[in-house]
Amino acid sequence: MASKIADVIATERTALKETGGVTDGSIATNVKPLTPRSPADVRPERITSRDPDAFPAVTGREEEWRFTPVDRLRVLLDGAPSDARLQEKTELPEGVSLREVGSDDPLLATVPDPVDRLSALAMRNADGAVVISIPADAQVTAPVLVDLRGTGQAEVIWGHVVIEVGRHAKATVVFEHGGDARYAACVSVLVGDGAHLDLVSVQEWDSTAVHSQHTAIRVGRDARVRGIDVTLGGDVVRLVKTVEYAGPGGDAELLGLYFADVGQHLEHRLFVDHAAPSCRSRVTYKGALQGDSARTVWVGDVLIRAAATGTDTYELNRNLLLTPEARADSVPNLEIETGEILGAGHASATGRFDDEQLFYLQARGIPADEARRMVVRGFFADVINEIGIASLEERLLAAVEAELERTKL
Amino acid sequence: MSTPQNRAAGSVLSIRGLEVAVEDKTILRGVDLTVRSGETHAIMGPNGSGKSTLAYSVAGHPKYTVTGGTVTLDGEDVLAMTVDERARAGLFLAMQYPVEVPGVSVSNFLRSAATAVRGEAPKLRLWVKEQKEAMARLEMDPAFAERSVNEGFSGGEKKRHEILQLELLKPKIAILDETDSGLDVDALRVVSEGVNRVRESGESGVLLITHYTRILRYIEPDFVHVFIGGRIVEQGGKELADELEANGYAKYGAAAEPAGKSLPMGPVVPGAVTTA
Numbered sequence: 001m002a003s004k005i006a007d008v009i010a011t012e013r014t015a016l017k018e019t020g021g022v023t024d025g026s027i028a029t030n031v032k033p034l035t036p037r038s039p040a041d042v043r044p045e046r047i048t049s050r051d052p053d054a055f056p057a058v059t060g061r062e063e064e065w066r067f068t069p070v071d072r073l074r075v076l077l078d079g080a081p082s083d084a085r086l087q088e089k090t091e092l093p094e095g096v097s098l099r100e101v102g103s104d105d106p107l108l109a110t111v112p113d114p115v116d117r118l119s120a121l122a123m124r125n126a127d128g129a130v131v132i133s134i135p136a137d138a139q140v141t142a143p144v145l146v147d148l149r150g151t152g153q154a155e156v157i158w159g160h161v162v163i164e165v166g167r168h169a170k171a172t173v174v175f176e177h178g179g180d181a182r183y184a185a186c187v188s189v190l191v192g193d194g195a196h197l198d199l200v201s202v203q204e205w206d207s208t209a210v211h212s213q214h215t216a217i218r219v220g221r222d223a224r225v226r227g228i229d230v231t232l233g234g235d236v237v238r239l240v241k242t243v244e245y246a247g248p249g250g251d252a253e254l255l256g257l258y259f260a261d262v263g264q265h266l267e268h269r270l271f272v273d274h275a276a277p278s279c280r281s282r283v284t285y286k287g288a289l290q291g292d293s294a295r296t297v298w299v300g301d302v303l304i305r306a307a308a309t310g311t312d313t314y315e316l317n318r319n320l321l322l323t324p325e326a327r328a329d330s331v332p333n334l335e336i337e338t339g340e341i342l343g344a345g346h347a348s349a350t351g352r353f354d355d356e357q358l359f360y361l362q363a364r365g366i367p368a369d370e371a372r373r374m375v376v377r378g379f380f381a382d383v384i385n386e387i388g389i390a391s392l393e394e395r396l397l398a399a400v401e402a403e404l405e406r407t408k409l
Numbered sequence: 410m411s412t413p414q415n416r417a418a419g420s421v422l423s424i425r426g427l428e429v430a431v432e433d434k435t436i437l438r439g440v441d442l443t444v445r446s447g448e449t450h451a452i453m454g455p456n457g458s459g460k461s462t463l464a465y466s467v468a469g470h471p472k473y474t475v476t477g478g479t480v481t482l483d484g485e486d487v488l489a490m491t492v493d494e495r496a497r498a499g500l501f502l503a504m505q506y507p508v509e510v511p512g513v514s515v516s517n518f519l520r521s522a523a524t525a526v527r528g529e530a531p532k533l534r535l536w537v538k539e540q541k542e543a544m545a546r547l548e549m550d551p552a553f554a555e556r557s558v559n560e561g562f563s564g565g566e567k568k569r570h571e572i573l574q575l576e577l578l579k580p581k582i583a584i585l586d587e588t589d590s591g592l593d594v595d596a597l598r599v600v601s602e603g604v605n606r607v608r609e610s611g612e613s614g615v616l617l618i619t620h621y622t623r624i625l626r627y628i629e630p631d632f633v634h635v636f637i638g639g640r641i642v643e644q645g646g647k648e649l650a651d652e653l654e655a656n657g658y659a660k661y662g663a664a665a666e667p668a669g670k671s672l673p674m675g676p677v678v679p680g681a682v683t684t685a
Binding site: 357359360361363367368374375377382 | 471
């Protein structure tokens with residue numbers, strides 16, 4: 001055990017060294033940070049609340065907003081209620097049910113609270129929720145498909161979706177987002193004891209869409225959840241994902257892939273809160289950026305509380321800058337309140353396109369543009385191959401392929 | 410430019426008065442060399458003499474600037490070609506430090522390369538067999554094909570992988586840059602046998618760049634060139650290698666170290682300090 005602790009400390013030290021002594025764990029971004037880092041050693045207590053006014057007004061200077069172009073989210077932050085909805089198409093395999101509930105439904109009282117002002121606004125303004133239920137012990141092999149499409153409405157669309165997975169059930173839920181919308185949502189995910197959920201969210205919005213979402217996952221005892229974000233389109237996409245464990249033995253694997261083009265801001269913020277013993281978490285996000293002002297943000301926070309002995313966690317973020325004007329921010333942050341853990345670590349790197357890889361492939365006769373595509377495909381392949389759902393892997397490879405087609409490498 | 414299918418015997422790589430600089434520093438000072446298919450040439454020289462620079466300039470690495478001279482392959486101007494055009498024209502460089510390409514499997518890479526060099530995708534069933542047999546000859550585990558290119562490969566695996574490509578791509582002229590460095594005796598034997606198979610086909614010329622003489626016990630050169638200070642200073646048959654092994658490069662005015670004392674620095678890793 002002592003050596004594990006030493007490993008953790010060494011990892012932290014390295015991170016500190018690489019960031020020049022600041023403690024938020026920022027590593028290897030493309031250029032100097034736009035905003036000064038917080039001087040505090042310990043991040044302030046996290047606020048969770050259903051009341052938007054429990055959170056300070058958003059100026060862009062707050063820790064959780066400092067990377068976000070809040071002006072482009074202003075229409076959401078204004079918080080005007082609306083009845084607008086996304087076009088919904090669902091495929092529900094046998095045994096899976098979908099219902100709409102009012103805001104006074106007792107189920108909604110049990111879901112995790114929002115973590116920032118915008119997610120609190122979304123939960124309040126959604127005024128009820130769509131509930132997808134997978135009954136206990138159900139083994140649903142076909143994926144539950146939810147296709148959400150914006151039709152260009154100017155009003156903000158507020159959404160709240162609850163996914164309930166009964167104990168020992170197994171299911172895959174896939175969200176696909178497309179079209180043009182201003183969409184702010186909460187997705188509450190309740191994974192019962194011993195259940196297994198694969199939750200995929202694909203963002204292929206039009207280049208004008210704005211999407212903000214808080215996905216709150218509660219992992220039951222000995223349950224397993226895999227969350228997979230694939231973000232390829234949109235003007236601003238800001239996805240916050242939080243994981244809490246309702247009991248020991250939970251396992252959360254969070255995978256992500258993003259590809260930012262000219263002018264896009266794609267932000268993924270993760271917070272894994274280890275409060276129960278013997279839980280595991282793995283976070284692996286990879287992004288590629290190309291073009292002027294293409295921007296990505298990845299913030300990976302892991303907190304290991306004193307009670308969370310036997311925790312095993314690792315988070316990784318890699319960014320590939322295909323053009324020099326793009327900018328990726330990567331901020332891993334690990335807080336550890338107990339030494340009695342199995343392992344904890346993080347890694348982050350942001351690099352430019354490797355000309356040596358290009359030379360090697362070209363020296364085997366492969367033309368330059370094809371060689372570049374091979375390298376980018378290869379960069380994402382290990383995330384995609386982790387998914388383990390063949391049909392989905394093919395679909396995502398095709399999506400990356402389409403993205404590469406649109407991209408002049 | 411000749412078509413990829415044009416593999417007629419009698420190819421000639423002709424290097425005339427080649428001068429090359431790296432970041433304004435002159436490395437090659439007028440190299441003249443002719444390699445014909447079926448011939449094996451060894452280029453030997455001490456560290457920093459410019460041997461690897463010759464290899465990478467002919468392959469077209471962007472770090473090297475050609476400041477004078479010509480390179481032609483069967484009369485075509487190699488220097489006017491892009492890196493991939495040179496490979497498709499029939500040049501091959503086995504690298505001393507092959508590059509990792511994460512997420513790209515060996516089998517995908519090999520088939521992409523073969524498709525590019527041959528001008529059409531090989532038929533899948535035939536290709537699978539061809540690749541499998543070539544790997545077996547190099548004593549490579551079939552599982553190797555599913556690994557990412559060069560990622561986590563041992564030194565010996567990297568070199569076998571380079572020679573595997575050589576055997577599958579069947580170039581007109583192959584330049585092997587320090588292929589023998591970092592190999593144990595078993596791996597050196599396997600790799601040398603691969604090179605010898607290519608030689609015996611009679612369709613490829615081989616330019617073997619080495620710091621050591623030991624690979625020449627396995628691959629017998631027709632010609633040996635001594636490379637000092639960016640030029641060829643002496644040429645001879647294989648007996649010249651024996652003399653170098655005994656006496657080193659002292660008589661050429663270079664550092665009086667015997668051939669093969671220390672490992673040369675790698676080429677062209679960005680950011681790496683080189684001692685050229």
